[in-house]
Amino acid sequence: MKIINPKIKEDCFNNEEWLLTNGIGGYAYSPLASHHTKAYNGLLIASLAPPTMRYNVLNQLDERVVIDGKSYNLESYQYDDHIEDNTALIKEVIVDDFVTYRYEIGNVYIDKTITLVHGENTVAINYHVVSNNHQVNLFFTPYFSLRDHAARCNKATIPCFSVHERHLSLIPLNHKDVLIRTYMNTGVFNKETNIKDNLYYAFDCVTGYKELDALYSPGYYNVMMSDQETKDISFVCTLDDANRTAREYLFDEVKRKAMLVNTKDPIKVRLEKIADQFIVDRKSTKNKSIIAGYPWFSDWGRDTLIALEGLTLVTKRFDDAKSIILTFAKTIHHGLVVNLFEDGTNKPRYNTADASLWFIHACYMYEQYSHDTDFITKEVYPHLKEIISAYIRGTDHAIYMDDDFLIHAGDNEDQITWMDVYTHGKAITPRHGKPVELNALWYNALMIMAYFSNKTDHDESYGLIAKRTKKSFADKFWCEETQCLYDVVEPNDSSIRPNQLYALSLPFPVISFELGKKMLKVVDEKLYAKTGIRSLAYDDPRYIGHYEGNLDKRDLAYHMGTSWAYLMGPYIRAHVLLDEDKSQARELLQPLLETLDQNCINGINEIFDGDAPHTPRGTVNQAWSVGELLVAYEMSRI
Incomplete structure (x- = not known):
């Protein structure tokens, strides 16, 4: 209150x-x-x-x-x-x-x-x-x-x-x-x-x-x-x-609201009630979905699947999680999970390379929290196989597994990663080639498929491809000059961005702890911004520290320095994995928790200025901001 x-x-x-x-x-x-x-x-x-x-x-x-x-x-x-x-x-x-x-x-x-x-x-x-x-x-x-x-x-x-x-x-x-x-x-x-x-x-x-x-x-x-x-x-x-x-x-x-609460911890009580704001009925699928952010976003596939763990699994809303998974399973097309349902028409749009891999991750996290293995193996596993097959043979938006077992995505003016601003007929951050987080997700998806395959059809190919993927990732993504990972390879882009955090923070890390510590040191120095993680290093000549002005100006800043609250999730996961110090996680979370009383009361903003004082911007309550905060807060309590 x-x-x-x-x-x-x-x-x-x-x-x-x-x-x-x-x-x-x-x-x-x-x-x-x-x-x-x-x-x-x-x-x-x-x-x-x-x-x-x-x-x-x-x-x-x-x-x-x-x-x-x-x-x-x-x-x-x-x-x-x-x-x-x-x-x-x-x-x-x-x-x-x-x-x-x-x-x-x-x-x-x-x-x-x-x-x-x-x-x-x-x-x-x-x-x-x-x-x-x-x-x-x-x-x-x-x-x-x-x-x-x-x-x-x-x-x-x-x-x-x-x-x-x-x-x-x-x-x-x-x-x-x-x-x-x-x-x-x-x-x-x-x-x-x-x-x-x-x-x-x-x-x-x-x-x-x-x-x-x-x-x-x-x-x-x-x-x-x-x-x-x-x-x-x-x-x-x-x-x-x-x-x-x-x-x-x-x-x-x-x-x-009282029935939603599963804890006596006052901060978690507050976060569990906030989580409820995003979980909605989707009429077109007759199942649940997640609103990406208020007041203007509808339900987006990527945002939903990233937010799902915090909003529904940490809060023990397993039936809602299952219903959300079914919403996106029903709409898979050419191996792609829907990116968004257009406001007004409810027509699904599929311009994303990572939502399908986040879907596989969400299914794994659901099984890990709920222990409801039968739902995944009997109802969802065929959809997961469809995704992997499509990515191996190639699907829309030039998404395909290359000869090095890494995933290539994007051509022309596609905007198929989460850095998806498209204005005046041009993608601001196209990131075509082999993006770092996409390939970290690909490796995790293969490992997850190997895990579920052991419980179903015993297909050994997933584990074999995963080993080849991990080797190619190690060979190609480390950038000695920056002491962290390339943001994209082939063509190589050494921009220091937060996407590399997923190489370490997902359930199956794809880089060694030794390289992870070097990478995290750079992220600490150049990207950490108290209430979020900057989308581009502050000393990059393209960096824009304030998200303000008309839409054109804001679009240029959106992924060029603007700080994102949800990225505190992978950042804190990486720190906990490497440091094994959960008290540090609580310290890192505190500035973001304090924003619950600053802009929209009982809400976490989508973004903040990269420059101090890190003014809150964007939507006033964002699903993946709250979801990742819930995961990180729960991690700091255990």
Whole structure:
């Protein structure tokens, strides 16, 4: 639980946010207490084709409180020419399984608690109001965006709507298949068209998106209280058949979250609850998947399979892990695991060389944690054989096993490794040839196949190819000049990057401990950046230490020095393997753990600036950042 008191931390409203999710890709997301700064902000961003097609439904619920005839607005807004700042009325904000704002106006007290309903596109907001000898009149005006969650509307979208007592129904004209309902447990709804336009989003403007936004409301709810009354006022906005009060939804969510916890360690409790935000239902496969990051990513194959160990295995969510494995097993094409499902169409895209090998790794880790060998050998093993066969004979994107038993990948403008920025028709870091992490994963995949083959068809070829692969790796990847591994061979690229960590940190290391110690020393000196690992050495002339500006500028920095939180996972694994000192792992983790209270409360950012003070950037809560932190934290506790 995080409690923020603005009287103690006056600047907290400017740089901190909260995020709630609903298990099907939808979310609620807002700055802690100030006006919205991004198009993604809102109280109900629904997923129309779980977990994709995110649609900003309810942007704000505007509250006005009249006490003994004097009016107070509780919400804040920034327009293109002025700011309505009403944060002074907030006593504190509590961020936990839900978000509670506490307002104090004289001796009238209002607790506003926001809950997202798991498995539904429903937001429930409970107001606990204590009048304390005052006449209190409350006005609640729902403002709707009715747009894609990444878009902005210069002109408000006007829906069709109807009112029946306290129930409001809306059908957006730009999405006629969507029925939105709001209802309250008390008060009266009054029809009155309201439009807020010229809304200015400061963060979006800084990152190159300068469009203004507009919101629409068909009216307001009015609730009157006597001077000796305490009342719970329930507001619900839903795309489903929700018919309960906000307090009932709140209690259900608290109980559900409590059932997820498998430890008494307070840090791990917090991380296990954060992990839950990413695990979602995928409608197209009728199984689970993992959202790569909030607010803008959908579920990506590579990200999912890297994050799977921490989010589902360390947390003992084995059924979810199995379901996720089936999602990606069902979509294998030409030996390739899907890279991403396109937002909107759910069409799978296969532009990745490493996701298939991460899939084999994920299956092995599932078996190691759960001891459910039958699931892998009877249901998944044929898919693993298909992947290996495709890589040996060759598949899409020039992926094939060469005569030296190493894997080649990529041609033209393919972006098939995790360093995948593609802009203006060009891959920024193509890395064509034989990338280091791809071949470390290939060796591990072969060793894993030898392990599973011993339990099934006793095919000795996997072990034989693995031996040849390891020898070629040792012969070709060590760079004497840099005292670490080439990032790519054939053609050789001696850029000092973090990808080499996987040669040591995967279950089956492909380099000797002697070379590993030399390599790790270079990584310590040139790539370690406290909250993450830089994507390029700081003394490389191409290094960019700040991830900022418009999209073109940010794309150039993304893999050219920007620090990545998830890479702390392989970095700490490597240190534990070589140093056998778990106290050092805890020390290395501490700066990243501290970010749980810095940007998005209860979230770990995707990336940070490579240069100090390592400002958090990118998505505000990233699956593989949290997953790898969970693995590393668990490793430091054992």
